[in-house]
Amino acid sequence: MTIPTAPLLELSTLWIQVTGTWCNLTCTHCLNSSGPHNPWLKSLDTDMVIRSIKEGAELGIKEIYYTGGEPFLHKDMLLLTAHALEVAPTTILTNGTLITEQVADHLAALAQNSPYSLEIRISIDDVDPEKNDRIRGKGAFSKAIRALQVLHSRGLLPIVTATEILRDELPEGSGMYEQFRDLLLSLGITKPRMKIMPVFSIGRMEGEGGPLLTPEMLDGFDYSLLQCSETRVVAEGGVYACPILAGLPQARLSEKSLKEAFKPCDLYHTACVTCYETGMTCKN
Amino acid sequence: MNREPKEYRRIAVCGGIYNNYLALEAALEDIRRREVEAVFCLGDMGAFGPHPDRVFPLLGEGKVLAIQGNYDQSLATGLDNCHCGYTDPRDNYFAQLSYEYTFRKTSHENKAWLGKLATHRRVKLGQYRVLMCHGSPRRTNEFLWESTSPNCLLEKFCRDFETDILLCTHTGIKWHRALDGYGHIINVGTIGRPENDGQVHVWYTLLTAGDDLQVEFIPVRYDHETLAREMEKEGLPSEFIETIRTGWWTTCLEILPAKERARGKY
Ligand code: SF4
Ligand SMILES: [Fe+2]
DSSP states (O other): OOHHHHHHHHOOOOEEEETTTSSSSOOOOOTTOOOSSSSOOOOOOOHHHHHHHHHHHHHOOOOEESSSSSSGSSSTHHHHHHHHHHHEEEEEESTTTOOOOOHHHHHHHHHHOOOSSEEEEEEEOSSSHHHHHHHOOTHHHHHHHHHHHHHHHHHHHEEEEEEEEGGGOOOOOOOOOHHHHHHHHHHHOSSSEEEEEESSGGGOOOEEEEOOOOTTTTTTOOOOSSGGTTTTEEEEEEESTTTTTTTTGEEEEEESSSGOOOOOOEEOHHHHHHHHHHHHOOOO | OOOOOOEEEEEEOOOOOOOOOOHHHHHHHHHOOOOOOOOEEEOOOOOHHHGGGHHHHHHTTEEEEEEOOHHHHHHHHSSSOOOOOOHHHHOOOOOOOOHHHHHHSSSSHHHHHTTTOOOOOOEEOOOTEEESSSSSSSSSTOOOOGGGGOHHHHHHHHHHHSSSSSEEEESSSSSSEOOOSOOEEEOOOOOSOSSSSSSSEEEEEEESSSEEOOOOEEEEEOOHHHHHHHHHHHHHHHHHHHHHHHOOOSSSSOOOOOOHHHHSSO
16 A cells, blocks of 8 residues: 655744653653653754754754653753753653742743743643552542742743643543643642644554554645645654654654655555544644 | 835834724824824734724825734635634633624725735835834734743844844733844833733833834823723723733733733732
8 A cells, every 4th residue: 555645834843852762751641652661762962953943943943842751860961951941942741749939940941041932741640649659540630739839939820731641530521621721720830831742553452453544534625734745854864754753763863964864755554544533633 | 116215214113903992092192292103003903992993084184004913814805713823722711702792893905904904014214124024924813922932043033034123922921132243122011911910011112223223111101991891882891901901911912021020920
């Protein structure tokens, strides 16, 4: 069967998988199977990240995202945040467990000194600590909540990212969105910010095969609805099509430069069907 | 189109009107006293406020040269939502209420007029080439906030779209940045809604070419209490009315980047 492809319409969003798949948690739904032991994608060198940011700036990107793994495991994460914020608005996707008061002070100072916004996205999957920790690991909930509070008290306005992994366990009639909003308000977070993501059949949720996109399905389709039409990811081994497939050989478009990755990417994975159906993006 | 763009020395530029015909009237009156050669509007005539059809005669009388915003495009083509580009369910809920109201209350003729507007316009201002767009030059509903528009992107826009001055609106908050080397990006703000700073007035922009480019943001006070009462009579959401009366945004908040969000009340 022919694999359909998506064109790169513009490079707007630069993702940097700064710690590869190295994480201090082992969430059951992790889309790149991150964890503490033998990560299958390694962290990036500080120099390599700085070079990518520079190349991104030359190409006229709009924003930068740091992800992993857990970005705050990188020894130079604060320095790298500073570099990114010199060039463009920057978002960090984190589980929040490593955001101490000192880290939050640093981040607040960096945000203050940049003309661009710094967004910190903290992952929580349920408003119930016990249910959340069943997915994300013991103690993850209380640490994430603490991170929200230390960031909020410094004016950093964190965004909670939740996946729909526990959606089916919701009591009848109560939306996930409202539940999280209420939780944040009850914690004194007066500007509650939320991002809800679908679960992808990839990583620890990868099933046995599953449907794939066909060229017929993409006939007349508006490719700008797929994030791979405007994004590229720098991760160990090169430049990849999108944050969901980062690190996978078939999604690799270049070994080095971003510019070389200005070409169509294969929509070969079952995860592509989720993008196609929901139009979702990993952006804020 | 290879017609030479028309050249001016001093122009006024308005952003989204959002049905706020009282603010538009006050702005046009203010503009009349300032000896400009032309008045431009960057689109989004509808949304938010009451009585959409009252905006159009004012645009005609004031000889306002308009381009098309996302709202105008949606109304003209009968789309089922405003394509404002919101991503949050609460934002979308409120956007939908005002879109349905505006769609219902905008006449066929006015929708057809909106459908004929161009999406971009080029003029010259003294020696400067000016490109007007609604959201960004590459996408009508792209948000260009001050804190999420990096210089590297703005320089690329100036290069790719061959302009010295780029004018936009769509976000609802004005800003101006002069780029090193050359280039100016100006988000002209909006006439329709105060800009989330606790002040009830709205803004338009005055541009004058001399040796340098002069950019002035002009505050416009108008009878916002009458507008608020009319919105009440029309059954528009109390959240919108609060914004008109207090100057703080109560909806469309999730699209705000961290810096802009931090400055508001909610
Ligand atoms: S997973 Fe989604 S964003 Fe990534 S290549 Fe497939 S369709 Fe594109
Ligand atoms: Fe708009």
